[in-house]
Amino acid sequence: MSRMRLLLAAVLVFGVGCAHGPPALSADTLSRLAESPGGYLAGDAKGLEDGPLLNNKDFVWSLAFSPDSSRVAYTHLGSKFYLLGLWKLGTPPELVSDKNVNSYEYDLEAVAFSADSTLLATAGRDGELRLFDAASGEPKGRILTEEPLTAVAFHPSGRYIVVGSVKGLVSVFTVPQLSFAFESRAHAGQVSALVFAQDGTLYSGGWDKHLRVWATREEALRPDQARVIFDRRGGFAVVRGAVNGKAQVSFALDTRAPAILLTTEAATQAGIDVAFLKDTLTVPTPLGNTVAKLAKAQSLRFKSLPMEGVDIAVCDVCVPTGAQGVLGAPFTERFDIAFDESTREAIFTAKAGSAPGAETQGLVLAPQADFNFEGYVNDVTVDAKGQRLGVAFSQDKAERTRAVYEREKKGVEEPKGPFNAGALVEASSGKILKKWSVHGGVVSSASISPDGHSLATGGWDKNLLLFSEGQEQPVAEREFGWSVRRVSFSPDGRWVGVAAWTPQNPIGDQESDPAAALFQVLYASPTVERR
The missing domain is CATH 2.40.70.10 (Acid Proteases)
Structure with missing residues (x-):
């Protein structure tokens, strides 16, 4: 059993303290956070405290928190199906549902909550966009699109949802009807990330090494x-x-x-x-x-x-x-x-x-800016005020090839490089404000803290790293059994969630290394801010 698994097995409930480093959040801070709807923690991130372990058996592909930080959902691969797991956060967390979504041949790439935390969406390589009730996990609607899907995001208004495809197509559908509204061939390659700022600005990342910015507006559509x-x-x-x-x-x-x-x-x-x-x-x-x-x-x-x-x-x-x-x-x-x-x-x-x-009303995407980088863009997230982005880069395209598997099998370490990195990026200009090239090989995911000053990154080198803007090296790290697929700050800044693959164990209890896990973020002097 790995050291990581032992640590997490010992801290399956909230509130277990660390022997060293900054203390966990005080009762006063937690009270102020609870009394501030839309509020979030701000300050210098100093570490991570091991929290609840949600899955230690499967390949977990994606993970997302609800905007009110009360729930977390992840997609994972079972024996015959991809499933959607939904948890209610509490002491301890409660599994609400874990439902079959699609067959194992088609990766279930992305999951997202609506802005009001009432709906949940998945996007998969079978081309299906699916809606679920975020309280119960029950299906609410589905539509088969024309291309395999890799990214999904709800518009802040809740009336639209956007998906991205392996061929660079970004499509808009109405909610909850899932009627087509608009599309744009946004990238010359896979759409790796979609995220909305609170003002409705859309950021899309792609394997063409571009991060594009889109203004959004509602207008009458001519259905001819x-x-x-x-x-x-x-x-x-x-x-x-x-x-x-x-x-x-x-x-x-x-x-x-x-x-x-x-x-x-x-x-x-x-x-x-x-x-x-x-x-x-x-x-x-x-x-x-x-x-x-x-x-x-x-x-x-x-x-x-x-x-x-x-x-x-x-x-x-x-x-x-x-x-x-x-x-x-x-x-x-x-x-x-x-x-x-x-x-x-x-x-x-x-x-x-x-x-x-x-004529019908629909959401239209209008190109606003285009930022080109030296590395492939694998993930994009935005802070609470829409001023900074967290971006994950890799020098090689993040494709799981036979050569990659052979290197992993032989224990060959992937090289570090300038654009095997996570970065803080200015949203208005695309300027890289701070870049950390610490991971070996592909950095698959990067999540910016709500206050815009910290960055959690995950990579194929099995590592979760937490960076604080004033530090050159990570302030915390955790090693997993296999590739880290997705990292996500909770909207209130309290948690970092991780989706990872784990070496599968076909015998006994089938338990292995952590695949879906939460970590409490430790701050030196946390304050509570409002969006």
Whole structure:
């Protein structure tokens, strides 16, 4: 059993003091913090005190605190599924729920709470954005997007949520409806981080070595055009669209088809009771005509572009392999189709323009600044006043390659370097105010303290490090069993949470090194400030 595991096993409840270093928070400080809604601790961070151990069995991928610092959630890999664990912080913490989210083939990359702490969201490489009740963990909604997802953040208003993809796409959806509102190809590579300042400014980090700043505003959206990602399969361009607001379906574009078509399975997912359909339509196939059941007055949506009053024929043999439906002549009669091969997007434009009164409100992202760095940007966080950012960099792209695993297996230490680092960055200019190049290899995560003067970092060198602005070396460190995936300051500044992988133990109690753990931040002379 590792020294780290022994230490944490001894301090599973709050309030256990350290033998050396600054004292834990006083009762008076905790009382002032509790009496200050939106308040946070400020001062010189001097150390960490081991706190509750939440998971010591699994690969934990991401971790987030609720804005009111009353709950913590993390995504982790079970035997067959990725799960979402939700805990209520107390003495001791209470596990609220631990639910299966998606199959183990698709990493569950990101988790975030809404500003009012009532909703929880996950984003995964299966392309799904999911909403959950933050009090119970019960599902509240989901939408399948066009690309694998790697980042998620709620707008401070609570009316919108933003996700980032492996291909650099940043998309905006309404909350709780999860209706598409806006998108921008923000990065030339994976979106590694999304975070909002309190004033609505969005910061996005990417593997193109850019950190971009976006102003946000609500405006009327014209739902007469949509740009939709397409693939080419079996001689057809294939796009995704929603049917009846219930199912995301892959459609082959075929102007020769006399109808809009769905397979029986896709129709059922869209809420169409195929067995009770009375109307029929004759549809030609390569093997001759077939009679298909017809569902009248259905609806389609391609992002913000609606198509109402649609008749859909249900016919399995009419749909080409690799698709779940066909957009035939009834679709092309109403929409012009163009292809942008550079972005792999099909552009649908309504021939009749927008219907009167069809305009909707949506959140629009407007480029405000673009900061380019020498290292890959792996994580971005923002302080309580929106003045400083915490940024994690690496000199090599943070990809888990076979070469990386072989080096880890052999115990080869990754090199230190100028941009294997965590940094405090001025939000308005992108200027690096302080950079710590202490980790060996990839720095996967960096979380800035609410007061903007401390930084917690985690890396593939197994280390959690805590830095204070006036110090060259970390003021505290903890070693884990394997890679640290995510670190996060709680919004009240009291805790640092860590998500890590742990060497898995398939026998006995299956316990291993810590994978989700909390540490109390120690301050020399803490004060309580308000946002």
